[in-house]
Amino acid sequence: RMLRRFQAAAVVLQAELAPLHAMVDDSQCRVALVSNGVDCAYNRPGLTQGRPNTLVYNGSMTYSANYDAMQWFLAEVYPRIKAEQPGVSLTITGSTRNVNLAGLALDDSVTLTGFVDDVRIPVAEAAVCVVPIHQGGGTRLKILEAMALGTPVVATSKGAEGLDVVDGDHLLLADDPATFAARTVELLGNLDLHQYLATNARCLVEERYDWEQIGRRFV
Numbered sequence: 570r571m572l573r574r575f576q577a578a579a580v581v582l583q584a585e586l587a588p589l590h591a592m593v594d595d596s597q598c599r600v601a602l603v604s605n606g607v608d609c610a611y612n613r614p615g616l617t618q619g620r621p622n623t624l625v626y627n628g629s630m631t632y633s634a635n636y637d638a639m640q641w642f643l644a645e646v647y648p649r650i651k652a653e654q655p656g657v658s659l660t661i662t663g664s665t666r667n668v669n670l671a672g673l674a675l676d677d678s679v680t681l682t683g684f685v686d687d688v689r690i691p692v693a694e695a696a697v698c699v700v701p702i703h704q705g706g707g708t709r710l711k712i713l714e715a716m717a718l719g720t721p722v723v724a725t726s727k728g729a730e731g732l733d734v735v736d737g738d739h740l741l742l743a744d745d746p747a748t749f750a751a752r753t754v755e756l757l758g759n760l761d762l763h764q765y766l767a768t769n770a771r772c773l774v775e776e777r778y779d780w781e782q783i784g785r786r787f788v
Contacts, residue, residue, distance in 0.1 A: 629663025
């Protein structure tokens with residue numbers, strides 16, 4: 570009913586097109602794919618000095634999908650990483666207002682920043698951006714932002730859903746705790762892999778996900 574009130578609608582995920590096309594045809598409402606994107610001029614490598622052996626999750630846990638991601642990561646994945654890299658640390662950005670922190674396996678190596686004026690800085694400082702998402706829709710701006718900033722990403726398949734990325738070229742994918750931990754540890758210790766992923770990911774967002782190009786396609 571909502572779609573039929575409009576001449577056009579946009580979705581960010583290819584998988585969302587078919588269900589909407591089944592509801593309305595182009596004579597009622599034109600439905601098109603317009604990708605999420607990132608400002609590649611604002612989000613750029615070299616904004617700050619990187620810190621080795623550091624992880625970041627750039628997402629407020631007031632959103633249930635982010636809370637679920639960190640609950641799983643802290644309980645199932647992070648202990649495995651610490652066993653291999655005892656000096657590792659994790660920064661989680663975003664508000665924690667009314668968040669059940671008791672439900673998270675926090676320790677002294679985890680920093681909850683609360684709201685930050687410029688989220689680019691903690692992401693750019695980190696050696697790896699982890700995106701252990703298991704629920705939610707659309708596509709992840711946090712991945713595109715990290716790629717634009719030059720911070721390599723380890724994500725679940727759900728986390729990278731809808732993005733035209735290749736495992737091993739633009740980021741690393743892992744869906745079970747042992748693999749997620751192993752790939753994160755590998756990335757922390759392999760500077761060549763770190764640079765390879767960072768370079769390829771930056772090229773990808775410049776070519777396909779820059780807001781300027783997406784804006785032109787939208788118009």
